[in-house]
Each structure stands twice: as structure tokens, then as C-alpha cells.
Amino acid sequence: MSKLFTAEIIENRPAAKDIHLIKLHLPRHAMNPEPGQFYMLQVGLHNDPLLKRPFCMFDSGAHELAILVKRVGRGTAILTGKLPGSFVDVLGPLGTPYPRVEKEPLIISGGMGMASVYSLIKKYGKGCRVIYGAGSREGLISLDNIREMAGEVAVTTDDGSEGTRGNVMDKIGEYANKGSVVYACGPEIMLMKVSRYCVEHEIECYVSLEQNMACGIGSCVGCVVKTLEGYKRVCKEGPVFRADEIVWD
Amino acid sequence: MRTEVVIGKMKMKNPVMTASGTFGYGNEYAEFFDLSKLGAINVKGISLEPMEGNPSPRICETPCGMINSIGLQNVGLEAFIREKLSYLRKFRTNIVVNVLGNTVEEYIRICERLDEEEIDAIELNVSCPNVKKGGISFGVDEYQLAGLLKDVRRSVKNKTLIVKLSPNVTDIRVFAKVAEEEGSDAISLINTITAMSIDINTRRPKIANLIGGLSGPAIKPIAVRMVWEAFNAVKIPIIGMGGIMNHEDALEFILAGASAVAIGTANFVDPESTMKVVEGIGSYMADNDIMDVNTIIGGLEK
Numbered sequence: 288m289s290k291l292f293t294a295e296i297i298e299n300r301p302a303a304k305d306i307h308l309i310k311l312h313l314p315r316h317a318m319n320p321e322p323g324q325f326y327m328l329q330v331g332l333h334n335d336p337l338l339k340r341p342f343c344m345f346d347s348g349a350h351e352l353a354i355l356v357k358r359v360g361r362g363t364a365i366l367t368g369k370l371p372g373s374f375v376d377v378l379g380p381l382g383t384p385y386p387r388v389e390k391e392p393l394i395i396s397g398g399m400g401m402a403s404v405y406s407l408i409k410k411y412g413k414g415c416r417v418i419y420g421a422g423s424r425e426g427l428i429s430l431d432n433i434r435e436m437a438g439e440v441a442v443t444t445d446d447g448s449e450g451t452r453g454n455v456m457d458k459i460g461e462y463a464n465k466g467s468v469v470y471a472c473g474p475e476i477m478l479m480k481v482s483r484y485c486v487e488h489e490i491e492c493y494v495s496l497e498q499n500m501a502c503g504i505g506s507c508v509g510c511v512v513k514t515l516e517g518y519k520r521v522c523k524e525g526p527v528f529r530a531d532e533i534v535w536d
Numbered sequence: 537m538r539t540e541v542v543i544g545k546m547k548m549k550n551p552v553m554t555a556s557g558t559f560g561y562g563n564e565y566a567e568f569f570d571l572s573k574l575g576a577i578n579v580k581g582i583s584l585e586p587m588e589g590n591p592s593p594r595i596c597e598t599p600c601g602m603i604n605s606i607g608l609q610n611v612g613l614e615a616f617i618r619e620k621l622s623y624l625r626k627f628r629t630n631i632v633v634n635v636l637g638n639t640v641e642e643y644i645r646i647c648e649r650l651d652e653e654e655i656d657a658i659e660l661n662v663s664c665p666n667v668k669k670g671g672i673s674f675g676v677d678e679y680q681l682a683g684l685l686k687d688v689r690r691s692v693k694n695k696t697l698i699v700k701l702s703p704n705v706t707d708i709r710v711f712a713k714v715a716e717e718e719g720s721d722a723i724s725l726i727n728t729i730t731a732m733s734i735d736i737n738t739r740r741p742k743i744a745n746l747i748g749g750l751s752g753p754a755i756k757p758i759a760v761r762m763v764w765e766a767f768n769a770v771k772i773p774i775i776g777m778g779g780i781m782n783h784e785d786a787l788e789f790i791l792a793g794a795s796a797v798a799i800g801t802a803n804f805v806d807p808e809s810t811m812k813v814v815e816g817i818g819s820y821m822a823d824n825d826i827m828d829v830n831t832i833i834g835g836l837e838k
Contacts, residue, residue: 289568291808329805334600334753334781338805362597378807499593501602502804506560508580508606509595517588518609 294352294377296369303428305358306399307367308345311377313352319380320344322407323495323527326352326379327503330366339378340366341500341522343403343472355402355428381503382526385493390468394437395455395481396420397473401428403495403526404472413438418458420473424449456480463490469530471495482530492530496521537821538828541575541795543773544696544721546630546656548575548796551829552786552814555777555800556581556634556659556700557606561620562627568807573814575796576630579620581661583635584642586612596733596742601752601779602801603731605745608636613646617653630656632698640687647691657696660688663704663727663749675702675727678714685718698775701725701766703755708762709769716770724775724798725766726759752801753779760792767793767834781809783816793834 298310320326327339340362346353358364369375385407392415396404401419408417413436420443421427427442427449434440441458442450451457455477463469463485469492471481478494485492498510498521505523512521513534519525539550553576561579562571571577589609596603611620616633624631633655637643643660650658662675662684674680681699689697699715701708703726715723728749733742759778766774776794779801780786786797802809817829826832 291568291806334805336597337600337752337801338597338602376806499595499597501595501604501801502564502807504564504807506558506564506807507595507604507804508560508589508609509604511589511592511594511609513591 290381291376291378293374296371296373296375297351299367299369299371302355304425306428307356307358309354309356309366309369311352311354311375313350313377315350320347320352321380321384322410323384323403324380324382325503325526326354326377327381327500328354328366329376330362330369336362336365338501339376339503341381341503343495343526344380345402345405346409347406355399357399378503382522383524385470385495385527388468388491390491391466392416393418393462393467393469395459395469395471395473397455397477398422398426400471400473400477400495402472404470405429405433407470408433408437412436416462417441418443418455418462419450420444420455420477422446456484459484463488465489467491469493471530479535482533482535486531493527494530494533495526496528496533497526537818537826538830539818539821541773541830541833543698543775543796544657546576546632546696548630550575550814550817551790551794551796552810552817553630553632553775553796553798554578554803554810555798556632556661558800558803561616562624565803565807569811571627572629574629574810575814576632576656577624577627578632578634578659578798579616579624580610581608581634581636582610582613582616582646583608583637584613584646586610586615591744593743594745595748598731598733598750599754601750601754602804603733603743603748603750604728605743605748607745613649617649621653621655625654632657632659634659634661634700636661640684643684643688644691647688651692651694655695657698657721658692659698659700659724660684661700661727663700663702673702675700675711676705678710681711682714682718685715685720689719696721698722698724700727702727703729703758703762703778709765712766712770716772720772722773722775722795723766723770724777726755726762726778729755729758751779753781753785755779756785756788760788763789763794764792764836780813781805783813783820786813786817787820787832790829790833791836793836795830795833
């Protein structure tokens with residue numbers, strides 16, 4: 288079963304400022320991605336843009352894959368402008384998912400981190416708690432759904448427009464303990480702070496990292512992160528890593 | 537229809553191989569197609585000792601291309617022979633091992649070892665800095681290149697010796713001739729072109745090492761020109777590469793004088809690229825009544 292296929296865009300709508308929710312119709316064999324895995328999408332035609340772009344599985348259903356796309360450059364501008372009915376070349380699912388751990392899941396998301404952990408919240412449902420941070424209320428994607436799915440949700444915003452004014456680190460002490468397993472995705476600075484907190488308090492923690500990628504299958508060795516065992520590939524050994532193995536600069 | 541080409545002692549069932557550093561050690565691609573269908577597999581460059589590579593970011597995209605500075609991360613010679621080579625030998629194709637060194641002695645030690653192993657060819661990456669000569673790379677100084685090849689040629693007795701030329705020189709013909717005069721069986725060109733890209737918002741370089749190598753379709757016309765120049769300067773076979781994305785690109789290189797072609801960056805864009813090039817060359821030959829691919833090598837009409 289090849290991981291390489293062509294998929295039709297069946298929905299493309301704004302989900303927040305500069306962020307689109309894109310749904311793709313997938314062939315059967317490409318289904319069943321695990322939370323934390325990602326797909327590479329070819330957004331350009333005729334070598335421009337050249338490389339595929341990686342996107343986490345946000346949600347999946349029967350023959351459907353949803354991704355969250357933030358416009359950050361030319362590739363994502365082209366992708367968010369594509370109309371339903373158009374086709375894209377896709378490679379996936381790729382990468383190592385969030386591992387299942389027999390502890391109480393605490394899921395921490397900052398901003399676009401929801402693109403990766405939404406499916407994890409869906410998987411654990413009432414069995415998990417969530418700390419969800421963003422710059423402001425407009426950046427909180429699918430908050431109503433998350434409140435409905437998860438056991439408990441703490442919201443933080445930098446400007447106080449929703450939930451507690453501040454960031455996820457203001458809530459972590461209240462929610463995380465030695466019986467927890469923390470899964471986190473968000474800006475690098477947030478992941479660094481969450482990791483350091485968890486290492487210091489002996490809490491098992493996994494973070495999903497982002498890096499420029501060329502191939503997505505482990506061949507180019509372009510997307511590495513520094514770990515205690517040397518450089519590892521975000522696309523292959525990751526994107527989910529144990530927090531205590533990452534060497535933060 | 538004959539698609540077989542010969543590079544030194546190496547017989548390739550078709551003129552398509554992979555470019556070093558773009559195909560790992562093969563295993564990542566085996567789930568996409570049967571690697572035995574390739575003319576040859578060229579593996580990621582191997583050094584005497586394992587190399588950790590450069591910090592991130594290591595790659596960035598540029599118009600119709602990418603810059604990389606991986607820093608030659610690899611498992612090292614002994615681990616390659618022990619762990620990677622036996623896997624690659626399962627496929628009925630030629631294995632080319634790209635080798636790198638920081639001194640002439642390092643190149644010699646790797647070549648002597650590989651000359652006794654079950655491989656088909658050694659490709660010298662001469663774009664590495666010569667640490668004993670102030671860090672200038674072997675491949676951009678014709679005298680250093682000649683010196684290196686004299687010694688290496690003596691250590692490579694059983695295998696085909698290929699020299700991969702750097703395009704970062706004033707006249708590629710000079711270096712092609714040095715390779716031929718010093719007994720190289722073939723030359724491959726071009727390696728990446730040194731390049732740089734800057735994020736104007738952060739004012740930082742887009743790759744941590746500042747300078748990297750540009751590859752992809754952006755460099756193809758330069759590569760075709762250099763293959764043509766080298767073809768007119770030497771008689772040894774040429775492996776052409778630089779931005780080949782499909783069989784049309786590959787055929788341009790063959791018409792310019794390449795006896796074989798290597799697919800590089802395209803492996804990152806589409807893991808089945810090499811297969812599509814093999815099939816595309818076959819269709820082109822059928823459509824144009826070409827019975828033997830060798831008859832169109834250097835077949836540019838002027």
C-alpha cells in the first residue's frame with residue numbers, strides 16, 4: 288500500500304484569523320492515521336513551490352482527513368486559496384505518533400498546536416484534561432468542541448479576552464502531577480518551558496516538534512532536532528519526542 | 537530496445553541512478569518501489585568516522601530549488617559496511633559509495649577498505665575542505681585535486697572510480713581533464729552550487745550554517761551547460777545531474793553528453809521519481825525509434 292496518492296479537497300474554510308480548515312477525501316488505504324502523525328502536501332505545480340509541506344492530522348473520519356493550515360508563506364497561501372474540487376498530491380501518514388501511556392493524560396496546546404493535539408483530545412475524550420492557550424479569543428480554534436469532548440479545559444489568553452489572562456505555564460502547576468502524562472504541542476518556547484517543568488517535576492512528557500522538511504520520510508536528514516543521543520529526524524523518530532531527551536538551545 | 541550503459545567497469549541496466557545524499561541508504565525508498573529497477577544506487581556520503589552533522593535549520597526552500605547544509609551526517613565507514621551494505625546488496629543493482637575525507641590519508645583509508653567490499657563503484661566527494669590545506673576544498677583547486685587523485689587511484693584497484701566535480705569553479709573543463717589524466721574512470725557533475733538565503737524579518741540566515749548548497753530545477757541549466765563543456769573536453773563517461781525532475785530533464789543531460797544521470801532533489805519531492813524517469817526514458821526511446829540509448833549520448837544537434 289503506497290503512502291503516495293492524490294486527494295480531492297472537499298472543504299476549505301477559514302477557522303480563525305489566517306488559519307484555514309481543509310478537508311481532503313482520501314483513498315481507503317491512506318486512512319487510520321494516529322494522533323501526532325502528519326502528511327506532506329504538494330501545494331505547487333511545475334516545481335514551484337518545489338517541496339511538499341508537512342501538516343499534522345487535525346482530524347480524520349471515514350475517507351476524510353482534516354488539517355489546519357496557517358498562512359505563513361507562499362506555500363500555505365497557495366494551499367489556503369485552493370478551491371474544493373481541486374486535487375493535491377499527498378504522502379502519508381508519516382512520523383511517530385503520541386504513545387499511549389497508562390497515566391492521566393494532560394494535553395497542552397499553544398496556538399497552532401491544536402492542529403496536532405485535537406485528534407488526541409478526541410481519542411481520550413472525558414479521560415483527558417486540557418490546557419489551551421492562545422494570543423486572544425480569535426486564536427482559540429474549535430474551543431466549543433474541545434470543551435464538549437475533554438474532561439476539563441483550562442483556557443489562557445495573552446490579552447485575557449477568554450479564560451485566564453496569561454499563558455499555559457500559569458496553569459501547568461495546577462493540572463500536572465506525577466500521575467499525569469503530558470502531551471504538548473505549540474510554539475517552541477512553550478514546548479521548552481513545558482518540557483523543563485515536567486523534567487524538573489518528574490512528570491512524563493511528550494512534545495511534538497516542528498522543523499523545515501524536504502522529504503518527510505527520513506532520507507534528506509534536513510529536519511533534525513538535537514537530542515541526548517545526537518541529532519534525530521523530526522519526520523521519522525519524531526515529530527513526537529520524549530521531553531527529557533530534547534536538548535533545548 | 538537497449539538501455540544498458542557502461543560506466544568504467546560498472547554495467548548499468550539503465551542510465552538512471554540516485555544522487556548521493558538524497559536516497560539515504562536506500563531503505564526509506566524500498567517501500568515505494570523495487571530498488572532493483574535502478575541502474576545504480578548511490579548512498580549518502582561516508583566518512584572514516586561517524587559525523588554528527590550541522591545544527592538546524594539545515595534546509596530552506598528557494599525559487600524552484602532548495603539550499604541544504606546537512607554537514608555530511610553519516611554513520612561512518614565501519615557501521616556502513618556492517619549495517620547498511622548487506623541490506624543494499626539484496627537488490628540486483630549497482631552500489632556506488634560516495635566517500636568523503638578531510639585529508640588525503642582519510643580518503644585513502646576509506647578507499648582501500650571499500651575496494652575489498654561488495655560494492656561496484658566509489659564516487660569521491662571532493663567538495664570537502666582539506667583541513668591540512670587551510671580548509672580549501674579539494675574540488676576547487678586543480679593541483680590539490682590532482683594530488684588527491686594520484687594517491688586515491690592507487691588504492692582503488694578493483695572498483696570503478698568516479699570523481700564528483702564541484703560547479704564552484706571558473707572552468708569545469710580544467711577539473712574534468714585533471715580527473716581524466718589522473719586515471720578516474722568517470723566523472724559525475726554537478727555537485728550543489730554554494731548559496732545563501734536570508735530571512736529579512738529576523739535578519740538571520742535561513743540555514744544555521746549560513747552557506748549551503750543549492751539544488752533542484754533552479755540549477756539545471758547550469759548543470760546541462762557544464763556537462764556539455766565536460767563532454768567536449770574529456771573522453772571518460774559522464775554522470776550528469778543537477779535538478780533532474782523527470783525523464784525530459786534526464787534526456788537533456790544525455791543529449792548534452794551524459795552516459796548516465798543521477799536523480800537528487802526530486803527524490804524528496806516524489807519518492808518514486810527515479811522509477812518515473814526510468815519509465816519515461818523507455819517511452820521516449822519507443823516513441824522516437826531509438827534502439828540503443830548509447831546512440832543519443834552527446835547527440836545534441838548544432
